[in-house]
Amino acid sequence: MNINTDIAKTYIFAGKKQTAVAGMGVLLGMAIYIFMNCLMLALDRSSTSVIFKNNAHIRVYKEDKMSKPLVNDSTAKYLIINPKVLPKSNTIINPNQVTETILKNKNVTVVTPQVNSSVFYNNGKSQISGIAVGVKPAEANAMYNINSTIVSGDFKSLTSNPNGIVIGVGISTKMNLVVGNNLNLTSAKGVNRTFKVVGIFRSNVRTLDDSKSYINLASAQQLQKEGALYITDITVNIKNPDDAKAVGDEISQVTGYKAESWQEANNSMVTGNKMRNIVGSLVSSLILLVAGFGIYNILNMTVSQKINDIAILKAMGFRGKDVVRIFVTQALAVGILGVIGGVLLATVLISVLQHVYVGGDIGYFPIEFDGSRFLRGIFFGLIITFFAGYFPARKAAKVDPVEIFRK
Amino acid sequence: MKSILKTQLVNKFFHDPNEFHVLKDISIEVDKGELVTLVGKSGCGKSTLLYILSTMDRDYKGDLYLDNELMTHKSIDELAAIRNEKIGFVFQFHYLLQEFSCLKNVMIPALRLGKLSPQEIEAKAYERLKTLGLADQALKNASKLSGGQQQRVAIARALINDPLIIMGDEPTGNLDSKNTAIVFEIFKDLAHNAGQTIIAVTHDEDFAQKSDRIIEMKDGMII
Ligand SMILES: Nc1ncnc2c1ncn2[C@@H]1O[C@H](COP(=O)(O)OP(=O)(O)O)[C@@H](O)[C@H]1O
Ligand SMILES: [Mg+2]
Secondary structure, eight states, rough: OOHHHHHHHHHHHTTHHHHHHHHHHHHHHHHHHHHHHHHHHHHHHHHHHHHHHHHHSSEEEEEOOBBBSOOOOOTTTTTTOOOBBBBOOOOOOHHHHHHHHHHHTTEEEEEEEEEEEEEEEETTTTTEEEEEEEOOOHHHHHOOGGGGGGEEEOOOOHHHOOTTEEEEEHHHHTTTTTTTTTEEETTOOOOEEEEEEEEEOOOOOOHHHEEEEEHHHHHHHHHHHHTTOSEEEEEESSSOOOGGGHHHHHHHHHHOOOEEEHHTTTHHHHHHHHHHHHHHHHHHHHHHHHHHHHHHHHHHHHHTHHHHHHHHHHHOOOHHHHHHHHHHHHHHHHHHHHHHHHHHHHHHHHHTTTTOOEEEEEEEEOOOOOOHHHHHHHHHHHHHHHHHHHHHHHHHHHHHHHHHOOO | OOEEEEEEEEEEEEOOSSSSEEEEEEEOEEEEEEEEEESSSTTTTTHHHHHTTTTOOOOOEEEEETTTEEEETTHHHHHHHHHHEEEEEEESOOOTTTTTTTTHHHHHHHHHHOOOHHHHHHHHHHHHHHHHTTTTGGSSSSSSSHHHHHHHHHHHHTTTTTTTTEESSSSTTTTTTTHHHHHHHHHHHHHHSOEEEEEEEEEOOEEEEEEEESEEEEEEEEE
16 A cells, blocks of 8 residues: 555544544535435426426417508607507418428427317306317327326227317316216307217326316317318427427427427426526535535644644655645545445435325425436535545645744 | 765845844765764754755755755755655654554655565564664554654654665754663764764754764854
8 A cells, every 4th residue: 555545544543533524424415415416306307297298398389470560660750559469360371281391300209280279168057167189199198198197088099089088187076077978068169069078187287187188189170160270289299308499499490380398388387497406406515515614624633633744754755745645535535435325325315215105296205316416426525525635635735844843 | 985965155044023144154064974963052053954954944045965966956846755765854852653653653754765565664664673672662553652762763764764864953852861872872873884974963962072073053153
């Protein structure tokens, strides 16, 4: 063993208690850091998964246009204008061609047309307002994974049943409906039609379960008194949801329609997540930093206590960098032990909490193992310990032995 | 005789708190195998001179030669390597590393030098301790020894790399007359039989009288 390492080791064992305290600090800091970051990741995933139960990654639709002033003359000072939404139809013209165009984008995985219509669900005297979404069942399932949320009946039956409807569990309880019952819908256009309940879903998102239903695209078009070319939305899923904005812009470019990313559509939720992540990252990093201060403190103390040793070592020919190594080695040894302990503790915490059922919309405690968060924690932990050791070590390396011997 | 240590017109100033000319035109020469003592009233600059001779203090004017090599202007790391190989130190206080055994303390400079294997170094360190009558103390912690024993361990440590020069700043300052006599005998033997050079600052009249040569200082000058 190198003599610098040897001396470092002896100092560590000589101050077992201090070393243990500093190591404990790193251990806890490390565990909290990893735990919090894995928690934030899981919270993000669970909140986006709620979003994706109801939202495609990108929604392509025709944006409302405002009327332009009739006179385009900036010198006319007293022109009175009153811009209004142009009373054009908000359908997508030639939806099949638009779909083809979108499918050419390499990032796109699923493209499916959709017709949303506000409806009243009527059953006897009770009436609930909600949204009936007209979809192509197979594609819609690929997009929202509706099948996995079905609690009764079957989503696929929609394909073979033009009059079928799949309703949220909230509607089913409020209206006392089971699979096989009939349900009457009235659209905003005044169309009345009776559907047969073929499935009931539970998304665990209250507002959806209480108001949403899926019907066939053709039925939705009929509710709107429109033909087969009437499409209000084309929904798009892509490989990586985080790219939705960029891909949306591309789609908007080539189709000329507004392509809204899920982040834009759920702005408040996305900003909320962002805030939570900023605060979480900040707090967890600061905790790790505080653990670093523990090492810094103890090393500073060791340097002061061992100032005579440092002086004689330098007199006997140890260079500044040897002294730096002696103390940085101590810091790293404590740091590495703390990091290993912290990783173990975080692993235990996460595996236990993963199996804790908290109920509600959330289900199991939202936390998951994520290698990159672990690695980032280890990396930061070691970097912080290194610097926590380096500054006292540099101070030690600058000790002038003559000054010490004069005392 | 071969010159081992030489200074030419060394001058040193302290600037803090006041400008103070502490060493004035020091020119001395010490030969191989000499046991030289440096004496003078307290505050006359003996320690200051010794720190310059030892290469630890680089802040002076004039030239310093060690083993006919100019030390002035060498870098800190170069000087550290030279000290490690060519100079042994003994101070009034022993400066042993408390957490280490005596044996390990003696081994440290040799481990730093790295010319021998750890096993050879251990054997050599043990040999040195034995000559100094400390064989039975070798594995004890340095803090467990008496003052006289600790000083002898420090001497063993100064000797481990077979340095050209051993420098002592009042090496017997904390010892009783019996231990002082032991240390003097060790030094004399090293100088006369092993051909090593000893430069020791001392206040001990008797110790100085028995040495080969006395260099006396007064107010920063050699007289
Ligand atoms: N760092 C310093 N700054 C200013 N003056 C110093 C310093 N170190 C020593 N001195 C002064 O230099 C003189 C010589 O000190 P020193 O070499 O220790 O004397 P000696 O070892 O002969 O007793 C003394 O007057 C002392 O007060
Ligand atoms: Mg002195």
